[in-house]
Amino acid sequence: MLGSQLIEKRIFLDDKRGKRELEEFLQTQDIRLDENAEYIMAIFNEDELIATGSLSNNTLRSIAVKPKYQGTSLLNKVISHLIKEAYQKGITHLFIYTKPKSVKSFTFLGFYEIARVKDVVLMENSPTEIQSYLNELSTKKVDGKNIASIVMNANPFTNGHKYLVEQAAKENDVVHLFVVSEEASIIPFDIRYELIKKGTKHLDNVILHKGGVYMVSSATFPSYFMKDANQAINVYAALDLTIFKRYIVPTLNINRRYVGEEPYCEVTKIYNETMKRILEGEDMEVRVIPRVESQGRAISASFVRRLIKEHELERIKDFVPSTTYEFFRSKEAEDLIKKIKSNTGRH
Amino acid sequence: MKIVKRALAGTMESSDIQIVVEAGEGIEIELKSSVEKQFGNQIRKVIRETLEKLGVEDVKVIAIDKGALDCTVQARVAAAAYRGAEIKENYNWEVIK
Numbered sequence: 001m002l003g004s005q006l007i008e009k010r011i012f013l014d015d016k017r018g019k020r021e022l023e024e025f026l027q028t029q030d031i032r033l034d035e036n037a038e039y040i041m042a043i044f045n046e047d048e049l050i051a052t053g054s055l056s057n058n059t060l061r062s063i064a065v066k067p068k069y070q071g072t073s074l075l076n077k078v079i080s081h082l083i084k085e086a087y088q089k090g091i092t093h094l095f096i097y098t099k100p101k102s103v104k105s106f107t108f109l110g111f112y113e114i115a116r117v118k119d120v121v122l123m124e125n126s127p128t129e130i131q132s133y134l135n136e137l138s139t140k141k142v143d144g145k146n147i148a149s150i151v152m153n154a155n156p157f158t159n160g161h162k163y164l165v166e167q168a169a170k171e172n173d174v175v176h177l178f179v180v181s182e183e184a185s186i187i188p189f190d191i192r193y194e195l196i197k198k199g200t201k202h203l204d205n206v207i208l209h210k211g212g213v214y215m216v217s218s219a220t221f222p223s224y225f226m227k228d229a230n231q232a233i234n235v236y237a238a239l240d241l242t243i244f245k246r247y248i249v250p251t252l253n254i255n256r257r258y259v260g261e262e263p264y265c266e267v268t269k270i271y272n273e274t275m276k277r278i279l280e281g282e283d284m285e286v287r288v289i290p291r292v293e294s295q296g297r298a299i300s301a302s303f304v305r306r307l308i309k310e311h312e313l314e315r316i317k318d319f320v321p322s323t324t325y326e327f328f329r330s331k332e333a334e335d336l337i338k339k340i341k342s343n344t345g346r347h
Numbered sequence: 348m349k350i351v352k353r354a355l356a357g358t359m360e361s362s363d364i365q366i367v368v369e370a371g372e373g374i375e376i377e378l379k380s381s382v383e384k385q386f387g388n389q390i391r392k393v394i395r396e397t398l399e400k401l402g403v404e405d406v407k408v409i410a411i412d413k414g415a416l417d418c419t420v421q422a423r424v425a426a427a428a429y430r431g432a433e434i435k436e437n438y439n440w441e442v443i444k
Contacts, residue, residue: 073361076413080358080365092353092367109359110367110379110411126409127377 008081011040011052025049029064036222037061041081043074053078055085057218060096079109083125094125095219114214115246117238122220133212134251140207141252144173148256149248151216153180153301155187156328157195158320160260160299163292168258169203171287176252178211182218186305186343187336191327198323214243221271233267237274245279255283261290263298294318308340350406354430357415357423364390364415366427371407374398380412393417397424400442406431418443 011018013035022042023033037054040062044050051074053063060082065074086094096111098121103113111123114130124130148168154161168175179196181189193208200206213219221240248254257279262268276286291298299319307315308328317325327333353369376391390412397420398406406428415423421443429438 073413076359076361080360083355083365084358087355092355108379108381108411110365110409 005046006077007044008077009042009044011042013037013040021049022052025052025066026062026064031062031064034062039082039085041078041085043077045069050074051078053082055082056222058086058091058094058213059219059222060086060094063096063098075105076109079106093129093213096123096125097121098123115239115242117235117242120232120235120239122239122243124219130214130247133214134247137209137248138251140176140209142174142207143253146172146174146256147252147254148172148175148258149178149252149254150175150258151178151180151211151244152196153185153216154192154196155185155301156192156304156320157199157324158299158301158304159294160292160319161196161301162199162321164258164260164289165200165203165206167289168256168287169200169205172256173205175203175206175258176209176254177206178209178215180216181211181213182216184218186340186345191336195324195327198327199321201323214247216240233270234274237271238278240271241275241278245284249279249284256285256287258287258289261288261298263291264300264302305340305343308337309343311341313337348402348428348432348434350403350428350431351433352431354427356426356430357419359411359413361413362415362419364410364412364420364423366394366420366423367409368403368424368427368431369407369409371405374404374406374408376408376410378408378410378412380410380414382412382414386412389417390415390420393420394424397421397442398428401425401428401439403428403432 011022013019026033034054034056037056039055040052042049042052050069051065054061060079063078083094096106098106099119100116100121103121106123111125112127114122114124150165150168152161165175165177177196179193183189197208211217220243221236257275259272259275262272272288280286293299295318304316304319313328316328328337350368350370353367355365355367357363357365359365374395376394378387378391380387380390394408394410425442
């Protein structure tokens with residue numbers, strides 16, 4: 001029975017014994033331990049682990065309650081604990097991935113469904129958040145026959161990105177260009193956005209948007225930002241694109257999405273394949289633009305970062321617009337270049 | 348008292364209520380309760396009265412109730428409102444009785 005002996009505890013992954021116990025428990029529930037979790041809590045009945053949940057940035061993950069105790073208020077305890085922790089960090093817009101059969105339980109805990117794909121449902125802790133985002137977005141709606149969209153991270157903005165945007169601008173009345181705003185890349189959002197803005201200034205039918213939380217963010221497409229990227233990537237990609245199709249497309253009357261061909265990054269490759277599968281239909285077309293080559297190789301932002309890292313800043317001139325090049329030569333970029341040189345991550 | 352940020356008080360455990368406040372226009376209350384049928388209106392009334400006593404005029408409240416008593420509702424609303432208004436001293440606890 002459950003009583004006053006219940007203990008809520010934080011679990012640290014460097015505590016080997018605690019980690020093993022947690023892993024074993026999650027395994028019985030068919031849930032994988034999320035190594036990216038920033039905060040993990042568990043509830044013990046005396047010495048027995050009976051419920052757990054974790055927090056990774058703005059998403060609640062790896063939530064499980066021992067079957068014997070399901071239907072008691074353990075889930076409420078776990079979620080309340082994690083919500084409180086998130087609020088203390090100043091994170092108040094929260095997401096949760098769950099299975100269809102658990103949607104009802106989370107609805108009782110104040111979560112609302114955004115989208116579902118097969119056996120995964122994404123929910124958020126607000127009944128109005130996505131609508132207010134769309135209301136804001138709709139103020140930038142422009143009429144036209146062909147309305148294109150691009151989502152890019154541009155880390156940093158290269159000639160490849162520029163070509164992609166130019167193609168879209170040429171073939172459409174309007175291009176809605178969304179810049180991934182998640183701060184998971186080595187180059188901060190403000191700079192990525194600014195370089196895109198400068199590099200597309202000559203195109204008067206391009207409208208720039210901050211991508212926000214509903215587009216290739218750690219909530220909608222965590223694979224893009226995780227180390228063990230291939231885990232569940234198909235599902236996440238499908239969810240991200242389902243949200244795009246269901247909410248963004250009708251708000252702006254988009255009928256095309258442009259994407260650069262991806263020869264290198266496996267995650268992006270799968271994402272692009274999924275894009276065709278989910279988005280393409282009667283009113284929507286996906287156009288894959290081949291990569292521009294320079295000096296016999298496809299231009300990529302990661303190659304540009306590598307050049308910077310390897311002290312070959314001058315060479316990036318062949319791969320980026322003059323606006324990007326000038327920025328990296330400016331005093332303003334000094335700290336960033338230092339950061340790039342010491343970076344070991346994927347982004 | 349002006350709500351300047353989204354703030355939270357309380358839990359979703361039995362006999363408690365989780366209150367989230369954020370900036371809004373007028374007093375707007377969104378309530379989910381396990382005892383909605385019997386006590387939904389009473390809970391809304393207590394939330395509203397507590398806010399009025401605190402002088403909060405523009406706020407959106409998202410409340411998830413798990414059977415809290417009135418005094419618990421008052422305490423949670425007051426705590427959330429103070430946090431949302433970033434007030435950290437001179438609390439008026441008279442709103443709870």
